[in-house]
Amino acid sequence: MADSVVLDPVDLHILRLLQNDARTTYRELAAEVGVAPSTCLDRVARLRRSGVILGHQLRLDPAKLGRGLEALLSVQVRPHRRELIGPFVERIRTLPESRALFHLTGPDDYLVHVAVTDTADLQRLVLDEFTSRREVARVETRLIFQQWECGPLLPPSSGSAGTGH
């Protein structure tokens, strides 16, 4: 299920192009990669089936939606037991302010990436949704000055990833 997949240079080329712009047409992909459009269709369908491509996502600007302030919240959940962390995760995941949630090693159990209107909104969020919860032992808030997406995700340098199956 989590095993890596064998990718040839054509797959990698297609993935790089689609990561650059997920709306690139099969015709353009074909011209760029040097195969027929139907081959690109076939490759992309296979990459979807094999789970390499999880989906197509819209990137939105939170500031344009009235959520111009972003922050990371480090949260300790104590005691750190399944019957407490399950509901915690579910609640945090469904908050409209939450963008991403990580379960981590280390003293802080969770990291929550949130997008809010302003500092007052952030204060409300921390007080009403985090520190008010019995299982939340500690919350540390850090504001995000700036963030960057990084280059395309590709297999480690060898070129074809792992041993496949």
Add this chain to the structure above:
Amino acid sequence: MADSVVLDPVDLHILRLLQNDARTTYRELAAEVGVAPSTCLDRVARLRRSGVILGHQLRLDPAKLGRGLEALLSVQVRPHRRELIGPFVERIRTLPESRALFHLTGPDDYLVHVAVTDTADLQRLVLDEFTSRREVARVETRLIFQQWECGPLLPPSSGSAGTGH
């Protein structure tokens, strides 16, 4: 530039649908929202022009690409001056292991989300690309057990965001 934009219920409905699946056709959007396909085209084009929609992105599974271990690195850069942090950011952004980079308030200046092959790969990355740099004063590594994407990004509850421009 970062001002929020006025969105009516049709825009919000379209955004919700596209965040669910960015490949939804205008025809399907139209049927769901209750307007003509050409209207959907128009709305989406406007949302792009106004900057609400930044682009279309492919979501990939790092594990399937041979990067089954993810981690967050907290980094202190000292002294924290522009002539040092500029090259640092540029270098980290272009690492194939980097997925996202945040400049933060608080004692740790940067948070780097990385995807690597295994713990040996992570050790190499930390030693060769972080602690070996003169301006990196401290690196704290936390492994990611699990991560979740959260619900669709929408304007704060009032329904239409901000005052527009």
Add this chain to the structure above:
DNA sequence: CTTGAAATCTTCTAATC
């Protein structure tokens, strides 16, 4: 993997409300 054709989708113009 490619060709080629059919179905579907995107996109534009003109007309309408």
Add this chain to the structure above:
DNA sequence: GATTAGAAGATTTCAAG
């Protein structure tokens, strides 16, 4: 000013080689 209908042009998709 925004929306719709309809038509032309692309694109996607499939079957056959």
